[in-house]
Amino acid sequence: MDVFKINGQQRLQGTIKVSGAKNSAVALIPASILANSPVTIEGLPEISDVGTLKELLEELGGEARFDAGTMYIDPTNMQDMPLPNGNVKKLRASYYLMGAMLGRFKKAVIGLPGGCFLGPRPIDQHIKGFEALGAKVTNEHGAIYLRADELRGAKIYLDVVSVGATINIMLAAVKAKGQTTIENAAKEPEIIDVATLLNNMGARIKGAGTNVIRIDGVEELHGTNHTIIPDRIEAGTFMIMAAVAGDGITIDNVIPFHVEALTAKLREMGVKVEEGEESIFIPKSENLQAVDVKTLVYPGFPTDLQQPFSVLMSQATGSSVITDTIYSARFKHIDELKRMNASARVEGRTAIISGPTKLESASVYASDLRAGAALVLAGLIAEGETEIRDIYHIERGYSSIIDKLRGLGADIRRETLEDAKPIFKEKF
Numbered sequence: 001m002d003v004f005k006i007n008g009q010q011r012l013q014g015t016i017k018v019s020g021a022k023n024s025a026v027a028l029i030p031a032s033i034l035a036n037s038p039v040t041i042e043g044l045p046e047i048s049d050v051g052t053l054k055e056l057l058e059e060l061g062g063e064a065r066f067d068a069g070t071m072y073i074d075p076t077n078m079q080d081m082p083l084p085n086g087n088v089k090k091l092r093a094s095y096y097l098m099g100a101m102l103g104r105f106k107k108a109v110i111g112l113p114g115g116c117f118l119g120p121r122p123i124d125q126h127i128k129g130f131e132a133l134g135a136k137v138t139n140e141h142g143a144i145y146l147r148a149d150e151l152r153g154a155k156i157y158l159d160v161v162s163v164g165a166t167i168n169i170m171l172a173a174v175k176a177k178g179q180t181t182i183e184n185a186a187k188e189p190e191i192i193d194v195a196t197l198l199n200n201m202g203a204r205i206k207g208a209g210t211n212v213i214r215i216d217g218v219e220e221l222h223g224t225n226h227t228i229i230p231d232r233i234e235a236g237t238f239m240i241m242a243a244v245a246g247d248g249i250t251i252d253n254v255i256p257f258h259v260e261a262l263t264a265k266l267r268e269m270g271v272k273v274e275e276g277e278e279s280i281f282i283p284k285s286e287n288l289q290a291v292d293v294k295t296l297v298y299p300g301f302p303t304d305l306q307q308p309f310s311v312l313m314s315q316a317t318g319s320s321v322i323t324d325t326i327y328s329a330r331f332k333h334i335d336e337l338k339r340m341n342a343s344a345r346v347e348g349r350t351a352i353i354s355g356p357t358k359l360e361s362a363s364v365y366a367s368d369l370r371a372g373a374a375l376v377l378a379g380l381i382a383e384g385e386t387e388i389r390d391i392y393h394i395e396r397g398y399s400s401i402i403d404k405l406r407g408l409g410a411d412i413r414r415e416t417l418e419d420a421k422p423i424f425k426e427k428f
């Protein structure tokens with residue numbers, strides 16, 4: 001069992017480069033299943049979610065090679081193998097195999113997805129979409145069975161604005177007969193990225209990035225080359241790190257427009273954010289002031305940044321409040337931060353954090369991906385050596401994190417501990 005050890009209170013300086021977006025990568029890779037010739041995706045992050053999806057494509061009989069951020073995928077010999085267990089349980093985004101396989105084979109058997117536990121994460125809107133397109137969908141012993149004689153375009157109104165359902169319905173609809181309309185669609189940049197790949201494969205999708213997406217079905221999709229967008233959540237994590245532990249940090253390979261909600265909150269706290277075309281510079285921050293944050297669907301403040309942001313709140317003067325309107329139980333990191341001397345409490349969907357507090361090192365557990373990111377930030381500013389367990393969560397989403405942080409002067413290393421048993425079990 002590997003852990004991260006961080007010797008805190010080193011001031012960080014320099015340039016850190018953001019990798020390709022995890023939440024695009026995990027949809028772009030399954031989208032390749034729909035092509036009748038090879039697809040190449042460039043700029044992919046080297047994270048375990050990408051490795052797991054590569055293995056899943058291979059389980060389907062596809063050929064996939066991954067080298068230096070570029071994945072070559074030949075989907076021509078893939079078959080509709082059932083995937084009820086195993087790798088599908090390791091990540092949330094295995095649900096995209098449902099839409100992609102339904103679109104290509106008109107049938108699929110996919111185990112219910114894994115990923116971070118943040119409260120209930122139903123997939124009823126995905127299923128509603130597949131059924132509207134003509135699929136019969138059943139849940140048998142924890143696996144979803146999908147089958148359609150023919151997929152026909154339909155008008156689908158999402159009851160909940162869902163990133164996953166929006167992309168999954170796009171994947172299933174691109175080869176359906178006729179027009180599909182997704183109303184109340186999610187608008188995240190990753191949805192535009194997936195639509196761009198699909199359109200370059202020959203699909204006809206309009207409106208991605210707005211709340212109404214129209215898809216005119218086509219007979220065939222072909223291979224293409226695609227370069228992924230930068231990861232706005234990784235960029236945001238580094239911006240927060242720069243505000244809390246930096247002596248001047250440039251975040252490179254970021255689209256400043258994608259992180260505007262965070263930039264606005266940082267400025268409200270007193271952080272200076274200097275935007276370039278594809279970079280952001282944050283000088284040393286002083287006299288941070290408490291703020292309140294409410295997570296919302298894009299372009300609102302992302303739920304995926306509220307956990308790292310809570311560390312910054314612990315260093316601000318006054319009482320800050322975070323309300324997570326997307327997930328009901330995304331506060332497991334708060335107990336771990338309290339072990340490090342943070343002054344915080346959780347009330348329902350809200351965390352109240354008072355500061356500024358001097359954080360102290362402790363042995364802590366990453367209960368999920370962004371909880372892990374929050375603990376890394378806390379370890380960077382804490383006095384003494386912090387040990388973070390269950391780091392496999394962090395490695396689902398942060399590419400080369402040790403090397404990147406060391407490049408700024410952080411004292412962080414990975415160590416193997418024989419006795420470290422994970423306490424937050426993966427949801428297999």
Ligand SMILES: CC(=O)N[C@H]1[C@@H](OP(=O)(O)OP(=O)(O)OC[C@H]2O[C@@H](n3ccc(=O)[nH]c3=O)[C@H](O)[C@@H]2O)O[C@H](CO)[C@@H](O)[C@@H]1O
Binds near residue numbers: 160163186303327
């Ligand atoms: C792989 C990926 O892209 N993961 C992201 C994606 O997750 P994911 O796609 O799972 O999140 P959704 O946008 O679907 O979920 C948003 C909200 O809708 C609810 N819901 C969703 C689907 C459904 O069928 N029924 C339903 O009730 C969820 O419980 C949640 O409260 O968007 C989340 C919200 O920005 C991010 O935190 C995740 O990092």
Ligand SMILES: C=C(OP(=O)(O)O)C(=O)O
Binds near residue numbers: 022093114116304
């Ligand atoms: C919740 C997240 O990921 P996933 O949906 O893959 O579990 C995340 O990226 O913060």
